[in-house]
Amino acid sequence: MNVIEVKDLRKEFTSYSSRSGLKGAFRDLFTRNYKILRAVDDISLQVKQGEMVGYIGENGAGKSTTIKMLTGILTPTSGEVMVNGMNPHKEREKFVQTIGVVFGQRSQLWWDIAVQESFRLLKKVYKVSDEDYDTHMKEVIETLEIGPLLDKPVRKLSLGQRMRCELAAALIHNPPLLFLDEPTIGLDVLVKMKIRGFLKEINRKYKTTILLTTHDLADIEALCERVVLLDEGSIIYDGRLDELQKNWVEGKQVHFEFQHAVEKSQLEEVSTHFDVKWRCGERENQWIAMIDGDDDAISKLMSQVMLHHSISDVKINRVSTEEIIRNIYEEGINHG
Template sequence: MRSIEAKGLTKEFKLYRSRPGLTGAFRDLLNRQYTTVRAVDAIDLSVDSGEVVGYIGENGAGKSTTIKMLTGILEPTSGVLKVNGFDPHRERESFVRTIGVVFGQRSQLWWDIAVRESFRLLQKLYRVPEGAYGSHMDRLIEVLDIGSLLDQPVRKLSLGQRMRCELAAALIHQPRLVFLDEPTIGLDVLVKENIRQFLRQVNQEYGTTILLTTHDISDIEALCHRVVMLDRGRIIYDGGLEELRQQWSGKARIRFVFGDRVSLRNLQQWAGEVADWHKEDDRRFIAQLNTMGETGMSDLLNRLTPHVPIQEVRLEETTTEEIVRRIYREGIRHA
């Protein structure tokens, strides 16, 4: 079953321009001028139920605008959108009962009342029957380890404690689809790991679909089977994380420590077309392979060994973070 089905989904904003001075203000009154910003530009997105998808992109790429359309907060300018079988904006009342939302920067809990009371209010809002509520909440409270926080007002909680309560709040009504916007922002490594583990568990046990926006690529590595990358309102990549790494990790870099001093010119001569060289000191060099895969590496070693003793050789892996940063910087065509 499909959780999200978007075709040609577009959102434009009108930005009104103010002309300078009093005359400008007067002219604005009579005839306002505006420019149009296309925040989301005709995207096609299908997400099957049970998938965990990372939705990433630079600041201003259009992620929040997409999420706001998917959750029914904003009405699309054009395109077709079905989420959990609903038109999110038009059928908002029934639709919101099928989704959960966590915005890392904003709270859905009431600041001054005890966490327990916030949960109760949400239970009423979502009309969750008492029987289903009790056992489900007990489980959430246990897994998220928030039992000791229930009687405290939200304003007294640390960020990590609050995030765990936010997650419980978003899952009170057992939604089929959860939107998480920067769920681990500002959290320490241990809390991040707990939250990721919890999300994996929710996905596996309940088959909950998760759409996650984050600037923290390790969230994506830990959780997502699929990445959708947005650039200036358009999808520039939609596929597996591993494929993204393989396709765009670029030329392999090999770090050498030679047994003897060696000149850059000699290395260039011996290696020929196979690699480009960067010198760190007389014995330490980095080779950037011009041929992909393992053949390039063994070819290079074969060429060097007759001339110079190799003390250490290490293949440098490009991290996903580096790949993504490069794609943001250069665009996917040049990565």
Template sequence: MTNIIEVKKLRKEFKSYSSRQGLGGAFRDLLNRQYKIIPAVNDVSFTVKQGEMVGYIGENGAGKSTSIKMLTGILTPTSGEVLVNGMNPHKERERFAQTIGVVFGQRSQLWWDIAVQESFRLLKKVYKVSDADYNEHMDHVIKTLDIEPLLDKPVRKLSLGQRMRCELAAALIHNPPLLFLDEPTIGLDVLVKLKIRQFLKEMNEKYKTTILLTTHDLSDIEALCERVVMLDEGKVIYDGALEKLRAHWGEGKQIQFQFAEELIEEQLLFLTADLHVTWQKTDKLNVWTALVLDKEAQMSELIGRIVGAYQITDLSVTEISTEEVIRNIYEKGEALTS
């Protein structure tokens, strides 16, 4: 399989200016500005093969959006090499734009005051899509995303979920081989998220569309991606299979207790001080989650102590979530190499 994205030693630096105090400092700044160089992306290297669905994850400020902007030709790298669809994105922008689709969750490519279908027609002209290709492809997209009732409505009258489905359709008008998704499900309800995930799976299966997905909703990653690239402070700290990440860092169980009365953490810690247990308060009333190693004896001991000391109204045992795995990695500041 050919590589559709090739990134080697990609780096992006920004100047951060500082201001000196007082009027005298302001005059000195006019003549001699003080600044320091901050690397937002620091020698990142990875490849993505045709047809892959890759999760591109990291904390805020890790360098995700900056690197995506370089991959889409919006920003010019400070150094390094980028090849996407066989082209240099920032040097061949017009030709390159014909080969990608982009959805930014907090920005719109649809015109605010005109009907959705008019935006689609304008984009069809921009991408020079023939009537036959447009009808054949977009009939399927519109039907699958269930946006036919929305086509004659102005974008400003759509709900967030309706607009995001239309944004996704707009990004696929020219049926690009590569789709960049930056927080595509942000703020959406569960049903809309499920519809979008199912649609992306269908596009990947039918057209072998390559998808690079950036999101803070790790359930999107779990539902769609077998591989993740994880960034921290502008560097790749993990590139490999999601299952391998979970296998190495996800050992253990989450035991959720719902108590009949309100408890504080100190009470639980006192009861389990000699066990390797981490307690977390949930958003639910009187519900605490215990993270424990996957050892039956330890789990039995923990449950026995808690049940013996407090009245329990509900209890559930689950695998460590991907979200918890990622949190553990960032807290310890290290990860596997693939």
């Protein structure tokens, strides 16, 4: 069963520009210069029940605009949207009962009242029974470790404390679908780990479907098997994260630290028989080989380099997802 069904979804915005000078301002009173900006460009997407999907891309790629259309905040310019079997814009009151939303830079909690009072207000909004609230929220509060925060005003919470409370607030009605837009932005490592662990647990226990947008690709690696990669409003990759890691970019990096200065041309000369790219490391006399091949190829490359140059240190790393994404954007790939 598909929880999210999107076909040829498009969102365009009209952008007005002002002419310079007094004469230009006068002309703007009668005629305006404008252009159409396409934030989301005819995307199609299906998400099954229980999936945890990473929706990623650079700033301005169209991630948040897509989320806002899927949650009914924005009306699409064209295309079809069905979420939880409903049109988010035409069945809004019924639809919002079936989703939870966390925007990392916007709060759904009331700033000046205690957290538990915000929870009680949201309980009324979502028409959650006392029994369901007590059973479900007791577990959420314990897992997120927010019990001591419930009687504090939201304005007195740290960012990490507030985000854990925001996540709990989004789950008061135990929705089958959760939208998370930058939920760990600005948080320290321990808080991120707590939130990731909690999301895994609700996905396992309730089969909660989660669509996650984030710039922290460690969140994606920890939570999502599937990623959807967006560029300039179009989907350029939709598939398993491990396939992206395996197919798009070399899977291993070999970090060489040399005892003396070495030029890139010298390294290329001794590695002509290997499918390898060289780039400068962060430290002095450090070079990184990004090699496409199995362990045997890596071993032979290391032997060849060490035969010609003195090495003080060498180590092998898997290419990070962050670097994979960066390389995809830098090298460019066909849309589709």
